[in-house]
């Protein structure tokens with residue numbers, strides 16, 4: 247008897263359909279699985295057999311062959327357990343409403359006792375089910391909220407046991423269906439639990455982060471331990487433009503595929519990811535035999551924070567170049583390439599020297615010029631090239647820390663950022679980029695007009711401060727953003743002089 251159930255597998259951050267075909271019949275008891283199944287899928291047999299028996303059904307006492315089609319794509323994970331079990335039960339006559347089975351996409355891992363356990367990638371699978379105009383998706387209860395964020399047009403049936411799934415297909419019982427109020431959900435999920443008003447003092451650093459947010463510029467913060475670098479970085483997402491629903495879905499897909507949603511239905515705040523400096527290149531950009539997203543993709547549409555930048559391995563920082571340039575990661579495998587989205591703002595932090603106290607007025611620095619030089623040279627030039635803004639973050643004075651007055655709230659800063667971003671969207675309409683940081687050399691010429699006083703200042707800066715040509719283009723872009731925060735007119739001398747301040751690494755004495 248042949249039965250087939252539609253399921254899905256993940257490639258990158260998207261789901262593709264997988265037909266689970268079950269052929270059962272007479273002969274000596276045997277079990278075969280074909281169709282490039284990996285690890286957990288091959289182990290499915292024991293789980294499925296126990297789950298079927300422990301749910302009160304009979305397991306066929308003959309030959310069972312399962313094919314996962316298309317046969318030329320690798321499939322991993324345990325989400326095929328439930329469709330396999332349902333296919334076997336349909337073949338054994340326990341499910342008679344086969345049409346109903348055909349009109350739903352089915353996913354779920356089975357425990358030996360028949361419970362249905364959570365899976366990865368429920369959101370992209372739900373999107374696939376809707377695209378294919380299925381009646382609904384049957385999946386683990388714990389993934390139901392996540393699948394339901396795609397809104398109307400797809401029925402989401404969350405089940406807790408194999409029996410519940412059978413009951414649904416036999417129309418014996420009506421399991422609860424998850425219907426999310428997507429608008430409410432989105433609003434509730436788009437609140438941050440930190441705010442810039444909690445940061446005392448540090449006015450210069452806050453201003454620099456506002457400029458960074460307004461133009462999409464990557465930032466490097468240099469300062470002694472405890473000066474608040476991590477605290478500031480964590481709050482950067484709160485002043486970026488609010489996430490759109492589409493952005494939220496894109497980011498949630500990555501987290502869904504990685505299996506780290508932890509019951510959340512939707513990520514509607516810009517992610518903040520802070521990988522430790524011991525991370526591998528695969529951990530950072532993604533990898534594995536069937537590639538999984540790395541930290542830079544988990545930070546998609548948000549902020550990637552690299553604390554203690556010089557401590558990261560050189561090859562790890564090297565691999566960041568592609569995503570910083572292209573806003574995505576392509577990973578090549580024998581079976582083809584996989585692409586993950588990776589549009590992030592990079593914010594990095596470092597101590598000014600190995601001991602940390604070089605720029606501190608309270609502590610004595612114990613480093614020698616040579617050790618300081620060596621420490622700084624660990625950050626590769628190509629990566630530094632993608633960081634427009636460097637700022638010094640000094641230790642805050644006790645008086646400022648104990649001040650009662652709260653700083654400006656993130657919402658207010660964000661309003662100014664939004665205005666500057668709107669100006670850029672208008673200016674770059676029809677171009678392949680949308681914010682100042684993404685401008686190429688040619689765009690610079692067209693969009694960064696500098697007035698006469700500004701020209702004189704630039705000339706002076708280059709001749710006297712010895713700023714490089716590399717620094718020059720960064721200064722122009724950042725000055726463009728500062729002028730945009732100032733209404734969007736031509737770049738004036740005071741915009742440029744502020745931008746020049748944001749090149750502290752070019753000037754720091756070693």
Ligand SMILES: Nc1ncnc2c1ncn2[C@@H]1O[C@H](COP(=O)(O)OP(=O)(O)O)[C@@H](O)[C@H]1O
Nearest residue numbers: 444445446448470471472473474475476477642
């Ligand atoms: N400007 C500040 N306003 C309020 N608290 C601060 C400030 N700077 C530092 N702190 C406090 O000091 C702690 C350490 O700051 P942190 O951001 O971890 O420093 P860093 O990353 O530079 O080593 C923070 O958790 C916070 O409690």
Ligand SMILES: [Mg+2]
Nearest residue numbers: 475476477553
């Ligand atoms: Mg820190």
